[in-house]
Amino acid sequence: MTENVRFCQYFKQWMELYKAGAVRPVTYQKYEMTYKQLVALAPNMTLEELSRLTYQQLLNDYAETHERQTTMDFHRHLKSSLLDALEEGMIGRDPTRKAIIKGTSHQQHKIKFLHQYELQALLNELDLAGEVNWDYFILLISKTGLRFAEALGVTPDSFDFAHQTLTVDKTWDYKSSLGGFAPTKNESSVRKIPLDWQTVIQFSQLTKHLPEDKPIFVQGKVYNDTVNHYLERLCKRAQVPVISVHGLRHTHASLLLYAGVSIASVARRLGHSNMTTTQQTYIHIIQELENQDNDKVMKHLASLI
Template structure:
């Protein structure tokens, strides 16, 4: 019987990604698989599949965990494990080296989410130039009032507005990174309908009436059906300048999404409603992201609770 050709783990993994993932998943996710391939080639460039043991895999995870947070290490493990399980089922490996692997990583740095206070948000919105046609100020207004992600807002068309139900449908994004046009939403849970206030309805309806129903309202169409490239740095720089000129907290566009959620939370809107509005996969994501706001609200609730209890004879 001919001896099986020796193959390096880094080569096997890269070939597996080319075979099973390329063309089957979104480009942004595919890039993560290829990034994992580069890490493998750096960590264990000479590891043969024939020698691959649980100990080898644990050493890989340990090395990766030295420079990455635990959640990132979990994602790395997920990417590697998929290929290794296939190798095991295909008989390339005689056992599964990922079995009972211990995922390690650096402690995550404490990140406080930046956002505007309600008064600062009001100041920002009142400063916007909405006297002319669609511009980037209208973009800032819509994100502030809906909490949409950048790519979601770029993908909005006039047809997405329902003037009868006063809703805005989020069912696609705009692939601004590669310039390939409309793309899928971040996750299935990102597909949603957002309720709009009467002010937004009154502002946007006359603005969009004569625009093509299925063309993105914030992307300039060029000749031959091409579209002008958009970069999130452009809108971020504009927003930062506006905040600086107004003397308010300097934030990015993504922080405007956080502001939207924080203001609603502070006004007593339920965490479940906000989670659905933001398109989070589950309410746990929302609770984790806005833990600092929820802590402050709990302190206020504690005071209310004690005040009520004091009044009970």
């Protein structure tokens, strides 16, 4: 009977039936997290007990310890399952209608990046004389702004040395125990990144005798923490602020913006789906550059008679 079916029980069945194998593993993990949260918040709530009031209370309970965007994701997962339950006649009406999404205040996460002279000091510490190592991995991200999984997915045939470009069309699923190639984050992430001549020379030498279709940097299981700890030691040796591998991506974008590269070009290089993402991520730099531009405008106007 429907009145005895627990909401979390139904969601788990729905998730396994409609989402398992239909979405990327990393996306399915988010549905599994929603299920765990649902069990923690309302382990005994049945479909029959669901109403706009009880559903709103469930969202409010979740929102007490999560930011609004995270609460919105939680709501979307639950809503999708409940709309199917409504269509199947398991519930009489949509309890998610006009739901109010709340959440804790957004925490401004400080973006850590290096300034140009700091990045140069870090790069000076790299050992690029031997074979493939994490130093080359750090160099590649510093010069291209690749995401961690994108850099792991780079193979020798990703490079077009004649035209000085790197094609990003796959990632490496380092979070899975099995590993393997995986799609990019989104369609916009598929891109060709122009390379400087120095990087071309370094990687043409490095990849000369490597298998064309095998990932350059993957030797067994790869952990993000392993590379971050290695980078931390390099930063301390170079006497610069400690940043993460993702911080190298921020460093790359920041240096381009300070150099006067347009937001549109930076967005394409990073593989952002739109310029809004770039603007929101680097708003502090953009505002600083706008202030500099305003000073230039005022000086120019003041010189006019």
